[in-house]
Amino acid sequence: MSHNAGSRAVVLGGSIAGLFAARVLADAYDEVRIVDRDVLVGTKGVRRFCPQSQQANGLQAKGVHVMEELFPGITQELVDNGAPIGDLAGTCRWYTQGYRLKQETAGLPALGVLRPVLEWHIRERVQAIPNVVFVEQHDILGLETTADRSRVTGARVQAHGSKTEEIIEADLVVDATGRGSRTPVWLEQLGYAKPEEERKKIDLVYVTQHYKLRPGCDPFGKDTAINQIAHPGLQRGNVFFKVDGGLLELTTYGLLGDHPTTDQTELYQWIKSLGAKDVYEVLRYADPVDAPVAFRFPTTLRRHYQKLDRFPLGLLVTGDAVTCFNPVYAQGMTVAALCAITMREHLHSGATPLPLDYFRDLAKDAIDQAWEMTNTIDLTFPGVKGDRTRQVRMAQKFLKRTQIAATRDGKVAAAYFRVAALMETPESLMRPGLMLRILFKSMFGPSKESLRPHVWQAPPGVEPVFADVTEMPRAA
Incomplete structure (x- = not known):
C-alpha cells in the first residue's frame, strides 16, 4: 500500500492495542506517532501506567495467529527467548465445575510469556518500522477539530514537566487509551452523543505471584499450565503456568466479594480451598520470588459506538477503549489484535476511514463473539445482574x-x-x-x-517449601 503524501496518524496510548494499531497504520500513513504517559522505548519491566502488567495476561490462539501475521517470526522469537509454548487443549490442565477435562492436542498455541516481555517484543518490532515515532512522557489533553467540529485534525498533548500545550496535527487519531478513554467525554464536548455503555458488575479481584520450582521438581510433567475456572458453586479460580525465565506465574481470583488476599499465609490457604489441589501441591515445592500483587476489576464494559448515528471523521477507537472483558477469560489482547485487523480493512483505499462503518465491522468481526461468550459465563453467577434471556x-x-x-x-x-x-x-x-x-x-x-485427584510425588530427598500453610515462606 502506498502512503498518502505527507499524511500522519496519531495513536493515543502505547500499550498492546496501540502497538497493534500502529503496525497497520504504518502501511497507510507516511508517519505514525504513538503518544503515551510512560517511558516506552527500551522498557522491559512493569510500566508505571500499566498496573495490570504485573498480572497474568494471556494471548488466545487467535491472537497468536494475528500477532504472527502482523509481525512474522515473532512467535519463534519469543520461544527462542525462553517462553514455553504448549497447546491450549493438549498441555493445559483444565478444571471446570470441579472436574478435569480431557486433554487432546488441538493446534491452539498457548504461549507462557510475562506481559511486560510480550509487550517489549511487540514494541521492538513496531519501533523498527521507519515511519513510527514514539512520543513518550506526554499527557493527552484532548482533540483538535475543524471549526464545524465535523473532523478531528489532531491531538492536544503536554510533555511532563512542561506548562506548554502542544498540538500534533493528524489525518487520523486513534484512541487506544484503554478503559479510561476520554472519547465519550470529548464527543459530548463537541456536540455529539456519547455511546451507550453496557456494564456488568462482577467485583473481581485477582492476585498474582511468581515462583521457581525447587531443583528436581516438575509437578507439571508434560503440562504447561494448571487452570481452574470459577463457577457458581465456588466463585474462585486460578491460572497457573510456566513462563519465560524458568518461572511459574500464578494468578488466583475471586468474584462478587469473595476475594483473595496478598497476605502470604492467607493466600496459600486460599489456594488450598480451590476445588483441585494440584496448584497447592505445586506451591509446596516452589519458592516465591516476589510478593503477591492484587488488582481489582469491578465491572465489564462495552461502549456501543456502532449504535451512534453521528461521529466525527478522523477519529477511531480501539481495544479496551471500546470493550473491557472479564480478564479471567483472556480475551482483551486478542480482541485488540482483531481490532487492528478490522482497522486495516478500512485503510485499504488510502482515504480516511469512515468511523461508523469501522465501528459496525468492529462489533461484528472483533467484539460480538467474545462479548457474548463473556456474558454467557458471567451470568451463570446469580450475583451478577443482567438480562438472562x-x-x-x-x-x-x-x-x-x-x-x-x-x-x-x-x-x-x-x-x-x-x-x-x-x-x-x-x-x-x-x-x-x-x-x-x-x-x-x-x-x-x-x-x-x-473426579480423581491428580497425583504427583516429590523426588526422594527434596524437601517442601512448607509442610502446611501455617509455615509461611519468605519472598526472595
Missing part, C-alpha cells in the same frame, strides 16, 4: 453439557477450546456429529477419572 439460558445449559462431555471425550474438549480461543464460533459446536457427541457423552455425567 431464553437464548442466554439455553447457551448456558449447552455450555454445561459441553464441559461435562469434555471430561469424557478429548475431541469435544478440543472443539470447546477452539471456540474459547476465538478460532471458531460457538455455532461450530452445533455441527450435527459434534452436537450428538456432546449430548450423548454428557448424559452420563462427568467421568470418574475427571
Whole structure:
C-alpha cells in the first residue's frame, strides 16, 4: 500500500492495542506517532501506567495467529527467548465445575510469556518500522477539530514537566487509551452523543505471584499450565503456568466479594480451598520470588459506538477503549489484535476511514463473539445482574453439557477450546456429529477419572517449601 503524501496518524496510548494499531497504520500513513504517559522505548519491566502488567495476561490462539501475521517470526522469537509454548487443549490442565477435562492436542498455541516481555517484543518490532515515532512522557489533553467540529485534525498533548500545550496535527487519531478513554467525554464536548455503555458488575479481584520450582521438581510433567475456572458453586479460580525465565506465574481470583488476599499465609490457604489441589501441591515445592500483587476489576464494559448515528471523521477507537472483558477469560489482547485487523480493512483505499462503518465491522468481526461468550459465563453467577434471556439460558445449559462431555471425550474438549480461543464460533459446536457427541457423552455425567485427584510425588530427598500453610515462606 502506498502512503498518502505527507499524511500522519496519531495513536493515543502505547500499550498492546496501540502497538497493534500502529503496525497497520504504518502501511497507510507516511508517519505514525504513538503518544503515551510512560517511558516506552527500551522498557522491559512493569510500566508505571500499566498496573495490570504485573498480572497474568494471556494471548488466545487467535491472537497468536494475528500477532504472527502482523509481525512474522515473532512467535519463534519469543520461544527462542525462553517462553514455553504448549497447546491450549493438549498441555493445559483444565478444571471446570470441579472436574478435569480431557486433554487432546488441538493446534491452539498457548504461549507462557510475562506481559511486560510480550509487550517489549511487540514494541521492538513496531519501533523498527521507519515511519513510527514514539512520543513518550506526554499527557493527552484532548482533540483538535475543524471549526464545524465535523473532523478531528489532531491531538492536544503536554510533555511532563512542561506548562506548554502542544498540538500534533493528524489525518487520523486513534484512541487506544484503554478503559479510561476520554472519547465519550470529548464527543459530548463537541456536540455529539456519547455511546451507550453496557456494564456488568462482577467485583473481581485477582492476585498474582511468581515462583521457581525447587531443583528436581516438575509437578507439571508434560503440562504447561494448571487452570481452574470459577463457577457458581465456588466463585474462585486460578491460572497457573510456566513462563519465560524458568518461572511459574500464578494468578488466583475471586468474584462478587469473595476475594483473595496478598497476605502470604492467607493466600496459600486460599489456594488450598480451590476445588483441585494440584496448584497447592505445586506451591509446596516452589519458592516465591516476589510478593503477591492484587488488582481489582469491578465491572465489564462495552461502549456501543456502532449504535451512534453521528461521529466525527478522523477519529477511531480501539481495544479496551471500546470493550473491557472479564480478564479471567483472556480475551482483551486478542480482541485488540482483531481490532487492528478490522482497522486495516478500512485503510485499504488510502482515504480516511469512515468511523461508523469501522465501528459496525468492529462489533461484528472483533467484539460480538467474545462479548457474548463473556456474558454467557458471567451470568451463570446469580450475583451478577443482567438480562438472562431464553437464548442466554439455553447457551448456558449447552455450555454445561459441553464441559461435562469434555471430561469424557478429548475431541469435544478440543472443539470447546477452539471456540474459547476465538478460532471458531460457538455455532461450530452445533455441527450435527459434534452436537450428538456432546449430548450423548454428557448424559452420563462427568467421568470418574475427571473426579480423581491428580497425583504427583516429590523426588526422594527434596524437601517442601512448607509442610502446611501455617509455615509461611519468605519472598526472595
